[in-house]
Amino acid sequence: MKTLEWRALFGQGAERIQASTIRELLKLTQRPGIISFAGGLPAPELFPKAEAAEKAAEILKEKGEVALQYGPTEGYLPLRAFVAEWLGVEVEEVLITTGSQQALDLLGKVFLDEGAPVLLEAPSYLGAIQAFRAYGPRFLTVPTGEEGPDLEALAEVLKEGPRFLYLIPSFQNPSGGLMPLWARERLLEMVMEKGLLVVEDDAYRELYFGESRVKSLFELAREAGYPGVIYLSSFSKILAPGLRVAFAVAHPEALLKLTQAKQGVDLHTPVLNQILVLELLKEGLLEHLSRVRRVYRDKAQAMLEALEKEMPKEVAFTRPKGGMFVWMELPQGLSAEALFHKALEEKVAFVPGGPFFALGGGENTLRLSYATMDQAAIAEGVRRLGKALRALLTPA
């Protein structure tokens, strides 16, 4: 068979397209017997399987012509209307996307150029770093922690005039941080003063363990009459990630360009999936959301109890108030990559923290997701992790 030198055939941009660490690791965690804290994969016990089977059959029977035909790029109008009412915005401001992951790619396509500055937290969602990196931007970062980005450092780096700030104010991936209201108001003041654009990724908006949600940057900006916040959220974490249905809310001018970009990417998000999401949400959404919150709060509690019991005192870890992740820091000098391999020997997996830092660093950090495993597996997985850690901490 004749061979081709594929690398020579790739375009220049192909060099910037790199693998997703989570996606690559997830292949490893398919091995039998592994307890995986790697992907933020929602709890399968929460998937409305029986209802979805019934509703999908009904949709195909009664609306098959619509569900199986090409649809509008903007999205299935009744679903857009549902999202608009839920968020208190106009339907013209809502674009249905094929997961928030697609929205991140569209934002890179529309707002970034080679060498253009874009600001992210350090650490931040590695899927966003992967999506934006394909457009060759100059990454700027601001340290982030349990209460969100460091606002003093942010004031400095804003002087670089980033095309946009990509932020995850609620239950940040991977650090679990929750920006308090005062910090959100302060950040918005800085952004409005400079007329900058914010992309608010609110994937975990409903997964709060406390009494209520903190107001989003988007809501605060609306109240201040500022159009410069583009809001993303998704049905992945509250319904089913495999349906790939999410949404972006933006000023009509921005939304028009994002929609045009989407036309060139996938024409539209699968219509059957959009109708199915709408039908599943229309009944008992509030009860479903309170069950989802309880399940994740219990899983988080199980992981924190196990970590308190099993982790050596040299290790630090966050106590999340929502979301799906615990962020862990090993003593300086210890490598999370080295721990990853020891942990695999003990049949437990996690995501080393390095890939969450757009400008590098974080070699001693790691992310643990409690979302997927049941409480017994969480306790056993943390026990195994403790064993691997002690082996790493005890010099041979």
Ligand SMILES: Cc1ncc(COP(=O)(O)O)c(CN[C@@H](CCCC(=O)O)C(=O)O)c1O
């Ligand atoms: C902040 C943030 N923004 C967008 C996404 C992607 O959500 P969609 O399912 O594309 O709506 C995610 C999902 N992240 C998960 C899921 C990745 C799953 C995978 O790559 O298999 C993770 O970090 O593990 C996210 O955390």
